[in-house]
Amino acid sequence: MGKRIKKENLKRLFDDISKEYKVIAPVKRGEDYVLEEVKDFSEVALDYPTTILPAKKFILPYKEPIFALDGGEFKELIPDEKIAFFALHMCDANAIGRLDLVFWNDPYYQARREKMLIVGISCKPIETCFCKSTGANVLTNACDLFLKADGENYIGFSMTEKGRKFLSQLYFGPETVDVREVKIDYDEKMHLDIYTIGRRILEDYNNPVWEQTAKRCLACTNCTLVCPLCYCFDVIDETFIVPNEGQRVRCWDSCLLLSFARVAGGHNFRKDLKARYRNIYTHKFKTFVDEFGVPSCVGCGRCITFCPADIDMRETLSKLGGA
């Protein structure tokens, strides 16, 4: 059950959240939209197409110091920040919900996550969206609060205790609105039977689609960088100019890179780009499903938008059959 909020009252909600949290919201930058820290509600884009990067850049920073190397000792650097995402699309919020499954015992991730507030908002799906195929178009408790568009105004739904606190504020109307299911519904350009396709990856390992698509792939890693659920990482020690001081950092990596599956002595278990390209799919639609019951893809479509070789993940998947 939800409560109505008038569009002009969203500022009061934003301001209340800002009192407690560092607020990250979509803003317009040039022709595109990005997620960044926002202090003034007037900067927030409520109706926006997919941002360039997802929320991942704040939750699993591209390069995160995890230990200070202080005089040859490892000192934990646990982040201490209280982040609120304001007006996050359903797919991006659900991507965080799926990252939670992986990083449940990761002290750095959890330090941020436990204090985090996520306020989702309705979106208007664009041509590259396929969240319905991945099951990420449905409201889950990855959102603490969700703002469903209702004409000019919104209906707020709280999914957690943290969200309820804000829903009880006066800027939400007193009467409750009965809505059976909150989901993003639209006609996908291409609907995919993701679970069947995922099973087929191992069954039909040498499907010609890998060879054909890998020929076009530049291994630029754009797709894995913009993916809200690509979380592969590398761990590197950096030393400072001062003796015995430095830091151990965790940074984004990509299984598309040649070095990814290389071992000491030089043997590379995925030397061919074909194998590395296929691995993205194996992990997202088979390994992750086996491990957690959902794919590590929310169908946000960023990998399609930002592929310089015009590779469309949906086309690759559809060629594996099961559509």
Next chain:
Amino acid sequence: MENIYKPFKSKILKVTEQTCDTKVFRIEVKDFEYSPGQFVELSIPGIGEAPISITSSPHEKGYIDLCVRRVGTVTNALHRMNAGDYVWIRGPYGVGFPFETIKGKDIVYVAGGIGMAPLRSSLNYVLHHKKDFGKITVLYGARTPADLLYKEEFDKWAKECNFLVTVDSDKLPDGKPSGWKGNIGVVTTLFAKLNYSIKDAIGIVCGPPVMYKFVIQEFRKAGMPDSSIYLSLERHMKCGVGKCQHCQINNRYVCLDGPVFNYADAKQLPESI
């Protein structure tokens, strides 16, 4: 929350030179339970972290031995360290050899090069509990006589099990003759020297990636079913706890599900060997 990435400080008790590029580091540990086949993540602050298999046997208490070839930044830095220096350890990680399943059976170990390191842990464990197992055979191959590891234990192993050694070449790395009197040829040539049936034995293999399929062929020729073959697989596990994805093989993680895999399982996994 406990920090799953935080290593603990450990003293190097002893360094033993094995070959020109391989040393054994004895590291002090307390209350450290592990099983043969498992590995640790070893850190040198400012240099980095690397997964290293444990080469000592769990019946040896108070320390672990790590047999390390100098190949990367961490292992090169480690080779410059001495007894009394400190390294940082976390682990043990992974699943080792399934001794409960293979109890009472004959075992054939096949080790190639540095693959001897994890196998030695298992071998010495089995020899220590000899009455629980059948006939033990070790087939060990290295590039040259100068590359053979644990030569000081050869006599002991030859007494306690059927221990066969071969080298790819009897020349020393500088091309000079070594005076080697033993077998010459790749490790699979030793199978012809077995004068008994290994059909019902358990095969345990660790070596360079290229070696596996040839060894498996020999086991199959001898009539050994795939489910009796165990492989210790190599990957660069960066996190050791199933997160970083570097050791993922399709829907398995070498750091969580391995590094020891049953071949009946591994053969279903393309890219595993």
